[in-house]
Amino acid sequence: MPINIEYRGPADLPEIIPVFPLPGALLLPRGQMPLNIFEPRYLAMVDDSLRDGHRLIGMIQPDVAHSPKNSDKPALFRVGCVGRITQLAESGDGRYILELTGVARFKVVEELEVLTAYRQCKVDFFAFVDDFTARMGxxxxxxxxxxxxxxxxxxxxxxxxxxxxxxxxxxxxxxxxxxxxxxxxxxxxxxxxxxxxxxxxxxxxxxxxxxxxxxxxxxxxxxxx
Known part of the structure; x- marks a missing residue:
């Protein structure tokens, strides 16, 4: 799917991104992922990403094996993939129907202490610089x-x-x-x-x-x- 902005390398992406922990979700560069957003914290995440202009969300899996039992904030795997919101529709009942287009994978440097209900991480894209070149390899x-x-x-x-x-x-x-x-x-x-x-x-x-x-x-x- 075409994207209205060209990401040529890690410097074109922000160092801090919102992350959406979702078990079994795999987003890859230039892949498309549909999402049905209904939790208030993730509705706020989408609103903020649109307001900030970057339209980026980091998809990452919870690392259940290394999470405290009964925790509402599970540990995260160290690698995820950031995607850009390339389609958005309102459902009429409070939900967003999104499509993310994958941009590049990232490594989590650290999770930040934030005031937002959704989680945010400082990330590094340089380990996956080849992701910015389509059809590499x-x-x-x-x-x-x-x-x-x-x-x-x-x-x-x-x-x-x-x-x-x-x-x-x-x-x-x-x-x-x-x-x-x-x-x-x-x-x-x-x-x-x-x-x-x-x-x-x-x-x-x-x-x-x-x-x-x-x-x-x-x-x-x-x-x-």
Missing amino acids: EDEVDREALLSVLADFLKANNLKVDWEGVESAPNEALVNALAMMSPYGPAEKQAMLEAPDLKTRAEILIAVTEMDLAKKRTSGDPPLQ
Whole structure:
């Protein structure tokens, strides 16, 4: 999806961003994520991001394994992805329907003590400078293996796909869209997020899917959800 502003590198992004902790949510550069915003603190977050003009929200997963029990402020994974609000609609019942377009991944430097109800972090984008270059490293992706495991997954789950659209998609768009839509858990999503390059992300997606299919074949269990 086109964005009205060009982000050429880390210096084009703010050092402090609002973050939206959401388990199982995976946003990747140039990927699109729909969001249904209804909690008051996140409605305020959207309003503030629009008012400030940057229109940016950092998507990040809670790190449940390292969070205090019964905490309303779980620990966060150290890597997330910032997205720009590229579509916004009001529902008429107090909700926002958003679409975020991924810009770049970030590392959390520190979470700030803030007065806002939503959380804010100081972040560093320099570790992921390649994210600012579209289609970086996509020639290294094993597209044939990716399409093969996709076909096996669809068959095992009685699903259909627009193969014409799949076959015409560039490798970056294909890998990132499949990773974001994949039904796997937070750990697998985080591994795909933190992959150093597109080739490695595709390999993780293939490996996780093959393990899921093997489990289903040998045990009769349903695929990972």
